[in-house]
Amino acid sequence: MASRTLSRVKFKPDLRSAKGTTIQRGLTIRFLRILTLIFLDVISLILACKLAVFLGTPLESPWTKQTSFLLLVLTVEIGLIAAQGLYKAGIFRRNYPALIKAVSLSGILLLLIAFLYEPESYVSRSTFLLFWFFSVAFICAGRCIFDVTTRLLRKKGAIRYPVFLISDIEDQESHIRLIEQENCYTVQGISDSKCLDRANREQTLEYLRNQGIVEALVSWNSIKNRLYVCWNFQTAGITLRILPTQNTIFHPKSVVWMIGEVPCMTIPAPIIAGSDFWVKRCFDLCCSIILLVILSPVYLLITLLIKLDSPGPIFFKQERIGLHCKKFKIWKFRTMVVNAEKMQKDLEAKNEIKDGVLFKLKNDPRITRVGTFLRRYSLDELPQVFNVLLGQMSLVGPRPLPLRDVEKFQTGHFIRQEVLPGITGLWQVSGRSNIDNFEDAVKLDLSYIENWSLWLDLKILLKTVQVVLRKTGAY
Structure with a gap:
């Protein structure tokens, strides 16, 4: 299934990136x-x-x-x-x-x-x-x-917000009655939860944009297993209001909004959709250029050490699966012997990741002497600054994984491929290689995507420096 998904990939922007400069819909009336x-x-x-x-x-x-x-x-x-x-x-x-x-x-x-x-x-x-x-x-x-x-x-029909209702068929009548209590909405369309499925999502968002929909009112049952949908509405400039059901769990970016006497969860659209993400990209580019200038002596020293330690190229380029499962070459300083990838097949039985999705081996015999030092302080990752400059990666995001790992993904794992991969991330600063279960790593990636902000990126970068200096979980 994973290989079929990879073969159908088309280029799409990062989940947090608007398709254009989109002003929050309905802003004029609010202003x-x-x-x-x-x-x-x-x-x-x-x-x-x-x-x-x-x-x-x-x-x-x-x-x-x-x-x-x-x-x-x-x-x-x-x-x-x-x-x-x-x-x-x-x-x-x-x-x-x-x-x-x-x-x-x-x-x-x-x-x-x-x-x-x-x-x-x-x-x-x-x-x-x-x-x-x-x-x-x-x-x-x-x-x-x-x-x-x-x-x-x-x-008389004036100063009303055009909205779209997404709700299960059995709940639509009660939700319409609830919406009418507020007397400020015009329901321009109704659909069931299938319109938010992966195959229909892009078409649904395009329809809402073309119809000038200001707010989407979605039942919790229609959205609870589709965390990425929240970002899709935000980058479309459409305010998302989640209609309550029993045992509703509140989303971390939500605020409570009253419709009549009923409290509902609202995930507001930003004034300029996607603006935070483009600030992030500008920050990535500026930091990458500064890092290349400052660390150029370190690059030269590492290059010399690798050449003196073992035969082979200075850089290791490996095919990784990035944004929306698009393949790209990730750059690292070489830390293993030249035929390391061929040797991995013989070492699969010793894999220390319990569910087998990732491959990790603490005392990996393929690692060179200089490679051990570079990995301990994560210096082997420094060339990935070039990937950031090329727009293939970000400084912070879920780590891009090899094809071998992605082919073992379950359907729920692909959410991490919806955002730009990073050099470091929440997974890396929460345990690095000490995490021995891929599901735990995915939960951290999901938490990052759900709660993403510029401030969170800065905290992860600062935490990364602390983790690297302490050599926490590095091997």
């Missing part, structure tokens, strides 16, 4: 909503301030006369409301208790600033209390007017 809410809050606060000064006890103070202090009031008030997440959609913007709390806290903060900045120029107590009361009343009234207007417009 206009936030701007409208901020505008209403600013008008409410200005009216509250003017009315409080007019009705309150007159007192000479720069806080009631200078425009700069009004700007400070607006900045503090709006900033605290935003910090509480009250400009988000749905129940967040309608959270009136939290809104009152944010306005009250900002009032106390402004009072403290006024005392510390101008202790001799107070605002009268009546003016302060009236400002607080009018601020709460006007802002809450503004939100209420905004909600009523929004509902009326949505009843």
